[in-house]
Amino acid sequence: MTDTTTPAPERVSGNAVTVSLGTEHFTEANEVVREAFELADTVEIERAFAQRYLGCGMPAGKALKIHGVPGNDMACYMDGGSIEVFGNAQDQIGNTMNDGLIVVHGRCGDAAGYGMRGGQIFVRDGCGWRVGIHMKQFEQKCPAIIVGGDAGSFLGEYMAGGVIVLLGEPGAYLATGMHGGVIYLKHELADADVPSGLVQEPLDADDRATLRTLLGRYNELFVDELEAPVDTTGAGFFRLRPASSRPYASMYAN
Template sequence: MASKEQGKMVVTLGTVHFKEANEAVREALDAADTVELREVFAQRYLGCGMPAGKRLEIHGVPGNDMACYMDGGRIEVFGNAQDQVANTMNDGDIVIHGRVGDAAGYGMRGGRILVRDDCGWRVGIHMKQYQDKCPSIVIGGNAGSFLGEYMAGGVIVLMGHAGPYLATGMHGGVMYLRHELDECDIPEGLVQEPLEDCDRAVIARLLGEYNDAFADELGGPVDASGEGFVRLRPASSRPYANLYA
């Protein structure tokens, strides 16, 4: 199942059960900093708890909860990814050369997710930030319903169109949308407004990283200037204050 090629471990998973798959991946990561996974067929929990300094290159479709609790390192998926990518992730980088399923970034506390194409429902739900920890998600295509639901911190950049119930319950963080919302579609308690210089700097950094990952596949870089984007944020830093005595 495992071999060493050009200084990195190569593990072929095939249809092996996810428990055996993860045991093989952990053994390979103990032996090398970079591990390439081939013939990945929806095995769950790949890269779970992976520390800084490690790298996974995944060829195929990883299953649910890839990179859950990840604490550093980098995972690159050459294909689509399933649901709950980066569940409660603390740090690290995830690059997906395709689309991602539902609830990516659930409770995410740090790190970054770059998605070349679309995403499913409830991406960025319960994202949060603290001090210098500021998670970010960049979505190159369209988003399903409830993007940024109950979002408490961090940054989401959406280049495609948002689905229904955008930012429901959002009470922290910021979204940058390339497609301005109609006034009637702005969720209660949020404001849509033009960018400031600090916003453009954030977008330039994140879309620059997006271009580094995907420009060759897309036939050229996307515009990273922030032109045409708007900012969506909570109108108040304490939107639920009236619910407490």
């Protein structure tokens, strides 16, 4: 039976508001969330049923907690703050994300972090296809995606910067067109499986420091859901990076 009840913000504590979305259309649902943020810095969504664009453009200082399954483009253009999903997330979370934190207590769909320019995405379980596609970084902004399970095909496709950490197995066509950034793989690739134009290497001290920070945060975020904490020393990890800083130089006139 269709839920026709129009959601409305309801204050539950001094600086937190809860909203129950049900099957409300995403346009009205996002309007209610915006109204709730006028009342408090933290909004908790109950019964999210695939509403798109939740947390779109959210600034620093705001927090969104989502129970249910948010729809596509959650946190698109996000510019700070934090979003925590207590369940699975659909496609394109963090699309063109500029800053902030996304935590998914489950898995996410395709194209998470598309064009991501800053911030961090932590996914407890696996992810779909084309996660991290066109990730980039500039000066002090270095986006990061940490995936606790297996990844679909084209992980890190056309990646231009940033960091991806994969604890599970990669899918086919790993890092196709990658020309910047680094992917840390828990499982070593066979020489024949290392993509053309990329190199697989052991970690150095800087790599280990990066993994210690990111995996330590992963453990903190999912402490009650892991059978055992993830080893943060970087043992067993390998670094995948472009062999050249200008892999397409031959395609352009000097």
